[in-house]
Amino acid sequence: MSKQINVALIGNPNTGKTSVFNALTGLNQKVGNYPGITVEKKEGICKLPRGVKAHIIDLPGTYSLNASSLDENVVIELLLNKNDKDFPDVAVVVSDVENLKRNLLLFTQIKDLEIPTILVINMSDRMAYKGISLDIDYLEQQLETKIALISTRKNKGISELKELITNFKELSTRPCMNASSIDDDYFNNLRKAFPNQLLYKLWLVITQDVNFGKTDRKSIDAVSDFKTKSKADLKRLQQKETIKRYQFINDTLKKGQTIDLATAKDLRIKLDRILTHKVWGYLIFGVILLTIFQAIYDWSSVPMDFIDSTFASFSEWTKSVLPEGAFTNLIAEGIIPGLGGIVIFIPQIAFLFLFISILEESGYMSRVVFLMDRIMRRFGLSGKSVVPLISGTACAIPAIMATRNIESWKERLITILVTPFTTCSARLPVYLIIIALVIPEGRFFGLSYQALTLMLLYLIGFGAAVGSAWILHKILKIRSKTFFVVEMPNYKLPLLKNVALTVLEKTKAFVFGAGKIILAISIVLWFLASYGPGESFNNAETIVTEQYASENLSEEELQQKIASHKLEHSFIGIAGHAIEPVIRPLGYDWKIGIAIVSSFAAREVFVGTLATIYSVGSDEEETIKNRMAGEVNPILGGPLFNFASGISLLLFYAFAMQCMSTLAIVKRETNSWKWPMYQLVIMSGFAYIVALIAFQILK
Amino acid sequence: MTLADLKRGQQGIITDVSSIHIPLKLLEMGCLPGNSVELVQVAPFADPMYLNINGTHLAIRKETAMHILIETVDE
Numbered sequence: 085m086s087k088q089i090n091v092a093l094i095g096n097p098n099t100g101k102t103s104v105f106n107a108l109t110g111l112n113q114k115v116g117n118y119p120g121i122t123v124e125k126k127e128g129i130c131k132l133p134r135g136v137k138a139h140i141i142d143l144p145g146t147y148s149l150n151a152s153s154l155d156e157n158v159v160i161e162l163l164l165n166k167n168d169k170d171f172p173d174v175a176v177v178v179s180d181v182e183n184l185k186r187n188l189l190l191f192t193q194i195k196d197l198e199i200p201t202i203l204v205i206n207m208s209d210r211m212a213y214k215g216i217s218l219d220i221d222y223l224e225q226q227l228e229t230k231i232a233l234i235s236t237r238k239n240k241g242i243s244e245l246k247e248l249i250t251n252f253k254e255l256s257t258r259p260c261m262n263a264s265s266i267d268d269d270y271f272n273n274l275r276k277a278f279p280n281q282l283l284y285k286l287w288l289v290i291t292q293d294v295n296f297g298k299t300d301r302k303s304i305d306a307v308s309d310f311k312t313k314s315k316a317d318l319k320r321l322q323q324k325e326t327i328k329r330y331q332f333i334n335d336t337l338k339k340g341q342t343i344d345l346a347t348a349k350d351l352r353i354k355l356d357r358i359l360t361h362k363v364w365g366y367l368i369f370g371v372i373l374l375t376i377f378q379a380i381y382d383w384s385s386v387p388m389d390f391i392d393s394t395f396a397s398f399s400e401w402t403k404s405v406l407p408e409g410a411f412t413n414l415i416a417e418g419i420i421p422g423l424g425g426i427v428i429f430i431p432q433i434a435f436l437f438l439f440i441s442i443l444e445e446s447g448y449m450s451r452v453v454f455l456m457d458r459i460m461r462r463f464g465l466s467g468k469s470v471v472p473l474i475s476g477t478a479c480a481i482p483a484i485m486a487t488r489n490i491e492s493w494k495e496r497l498i499t500i501l502v503t504p505f506t507t508c509s510a511r512l513p514v515y516l517i518i519i520a521l522v523i524p525e526g527r528f529f530g531l532s533y534q535a536l537t538l539m540l541l542y543l544i545g546f547g548a549a550v551g552s553a554w555i556l557h558k559i560l561k562i563r564s565k566t567f568f569v570v571e572m573p574n575y576k577l578p579l580l581k582n583v584a585l586t587v588l589e590k591t592k593a594f595v596f597g598a599g600k601i602i603l604a605i606s607i608v609l610w611f612l613a614s615y616g617p618g619e620s621f622n623n624a625e626t627i628v629t630e631q632y633a634s635e636n637l638s639e640e641e642l643q644q645k646i647a648s649h650k651l652e653h654s655f656i657g658i659a660g661h662a663i664e665p666v667i668r669p670l671g672y673d674w675k676i677g678i679a680i681v682s683s684f685a686a687r688e689v690f691v692g693t694l695a696t697i698y699s700v701g702s703d704e705e706e707t708i709k710n711r712m713a714g715e716v717n718p719i720l721g722g723p724l725f726n727f728a729s730g731i732s733l734l735l736f737y738a739f740a741m742q743c744m745s746t747l748a749i750v751k752r753e754t755n756s757w758k759w760p761m762y763q764l765v766i767m768s769g770f771a772y773i774v775a776l777i778a779f780q781i782l783k
Numbered sequence: 784m785t786l787a788d789l790k791r792g793q794q795g796i797i798t799d800v801s802s803i804h805i806p807l808k809l810l811e812m813g814c815l816p817g818n819s820v821e822l823v824q825v826a827p828f829a830d831p832m833y834l835n836i837n838g839t840h841l842a843i844r845k846e847t848a849m850h851i852l853i854e855t856v857d858e
Contacts, residue, residue, distance in 0.1 A: 147808060147811045147812060148807075148808070148811040150807055150808075150811070152806065152807070152808050182838075183838070183839060185813065185837070185838070186811075186812060186813050186838075186839050189811055316803060319803060319807070320801070322807055323800070323801065323807065323810055326807065326810045326811055326815070327810075327815055327816070330813070330815055352840070353823075356823065356824060356833070357824075360824045360826070360833060362826070362827050450842075453842070454824075454826060454831060454833055454842045455826055457826065457830075457831045457842075457844070458826050458827060458828055458830050458831065467831065467842075491806070491808075567804075567806040567808075567809075567843075567844070567847055568831065568842075568843060568844045568847070569806060569808050569809050569812065569841060569842075569843055569847075570831075570841060570842045570843075571812070571839070571840065571841050572833060572840040572841055572842060573840075574840075
């Protein structure tokens with residue numbers, strides 16, 4: 085077997101690079117339209133002609149090799165490190181036929197690294213529509229490369245590209261222009277100081293620091309006989325370099341490309357006139373948001389009710405079929421309700437990602453960034469913070485990762501810190517079940533009280549995010565360069581296949597990622613609830629029988645008393661009792677206490693935990709909601725979940741930082757434990773105080 | 784005059800981008816001397832500005848636009 089060919093896909097954002105990746109690997113993934121959507125490392129295997137295989141890596145989109153963000157830095161780090169196992173044997177630069185000039189800038193830089201390079205010109209199906217024609221032979225000759233003219237939408241040119249990759253050894257490694265002529269003296273000195281190194285590579289290492297400040301530069305500064313330049317001078321040189329490259333590109337395209345403007349058509353102008361309008365733009369955005377929330381609440385309630393009742397009957401059925409014993413109980417009372425707590429999420433998450441991916445695919449998300457920037461800036465955020473805040477309604481984890489293309493560190497940090505306030509889908513099951521229990525069913529101007537309460541909770545979440553952003557904006561003393569450049573891509577009709585795959589992939593990742601934790605906690609909880617230390621647990625039957633000997637209880641009632649006594653003296657009961665004094669002022673009992681404690685692993689565990697706790701010892705088929713409605717407050721009497729304790733719980737969940745995965749991702753993105761710890765303490769402390777006040781006023 | 788003075792629908796030619804307040808990324812996207820620029824749309828308070836620079840559509844903030852020098856083109 086021959087060795088695999090390492091292929092790196094590189095290109096500007098919005099060139100359909102991910103579509104090319106999907107076409108080559110068959111592992112279909114996401115084609116985003118929002119600049120910088122490709123943040124994860126994506127790899128795939130591609131079968132080439134004659135039994136050769138290629139390992140393909142889809143690098144984050146970048147406009148050049150001068151990184152200004154973490155994402156872009158990934159590209160440079162890989163291309164500068166020959167020892168990296170992913171270092172490409174061949175670089176495939178993906179460009180968009182409508183933006184060829186801009187796309188070629190990156191291409192000329194990669195050629196300077198002397199890596200064999202193929203130029204892919206994508207979206208060739210738009211050429212006639214835009215009146216563009218290309219002289220491929222001339223371009224190949226001038227750019228010292230091979231060109232693959234393809235269309236991922238129409239599935240054309242892919243086999244030609246595969247052929248070019250297979251024959252990568254025939255590609256030229258000569259640069260297509262001479263960039264060092266911008267300052268001959270400087271580059272000659274550099275060449276003398278490091279005779280064995282590639283000149284352009286040295287230049288990139290020197291200048292990375294100017295824009296980004298991550299790459300280690302010591303190796304060059306350590307050589308005393310080479311005098312480097314001030315940052316301002318280096319920046320000026322980079323400007324000259326960019327101009328020089330564009331001169332070359334302009335000259336090349338003048339002969340190699342003709343655009344007949346008479347035949348060019350443009351839909352974008354008409355759409356933008358409405359969608360970015362000062363009044364209509366905001367109205368349309370508002371209507372879109374309302375539709376999304378309405379859909380999540382309304383459309384997903386039917387499948388959710390179905391899932392809820394299906395799992396309840398499945399648990400009953402398991403018990404009736406399997407022989408009695410600890411193992412059966414583990415399955416019926418621990419694992420099945422735990423799984424139900426995961427599956428119940430699927431409808432809402434799927435709807436959220438459906439809308440988000442349509443907004444991104446169509447190019448509309450960039451217009452939202454444009455519309456919202458000025459408003460968001462007042463709160464220390466960027467227009468680009470809108471995307472994380474909206475994605476945060478699905479899950480804070482991808483949302484925090486989506487902050488990477490915010491150029492200003494301060495704006496980015498504030499966005500990361502406040503995003504967990506937005507109502508993520510993990511809060512929804514908690515909200516939905518408590519709203520159903522404590523909010524009456526009436527209607528107000530045709531809108532149900534329950535839907536209004538949910539909407540209010542979303543607004544509270546956004547309010548908390550924006551309000552705390554404003555406070556952080558005033559407190560944080562971070563000086564960082566603030567600039568804002570956002571590409572406004574062409575509008576595209578979202579491809580059904582791309583949207584469907586995104587929904588599938590994201591839902592799967594969420595269910596399996598969070599699902600593992602939920603399931604594990606459910607099992608642990610079941611154990612803790614089914615076993616206990618000491619006399620009062622082990623001899624529960626004797627104790628309870630003696631206690632109620634005088635009363636005339638039926639066998640069934642007696643069994644329930646025993647089960648409840650056992651639960652109270654189990655490990656989990658003891659833990660719940662221990663924290664009860666702290667949460668009693670909020671209107672909660674020890675069972676809710678257990679659910680809150682386990683929620684710190686992930687909020688959605690709340691419902692599953694209560695389901696596990698209440699189903700332990702009860703033999704009747706009841707849905708979780710009915711079980712909760714029947715609970716009595718041991719101290720105050722009356723239902724445990726009344727208006728006061730319900731509102732208190734809703735507010736607690738709205739504000740508290742209860743997601744370990746989010747804390748872990750914040751640590752990774754901010755590179756410090758300081759920020760996640762602040763989030764944990766401040767958000768949860770605030771949640772406790774607000775919940776306390778709410779209960780004490782309402783009770 | 785600077786890019787920030789441009790009115791909606793007006794066109795200009797970029798003359799100077801040497802200010803250090805202009806991010807390199809903007810130059811890389813084609814904001815270079817000699818290129819044409821058109822103000823396509825503005826958000827409320829004329830900020831940010833939605834531009835068409837030589838066929839590339841992008842949005843920048845007014846504070847950046849103030850540093851880009853241009854000449855207007857009379858049609």
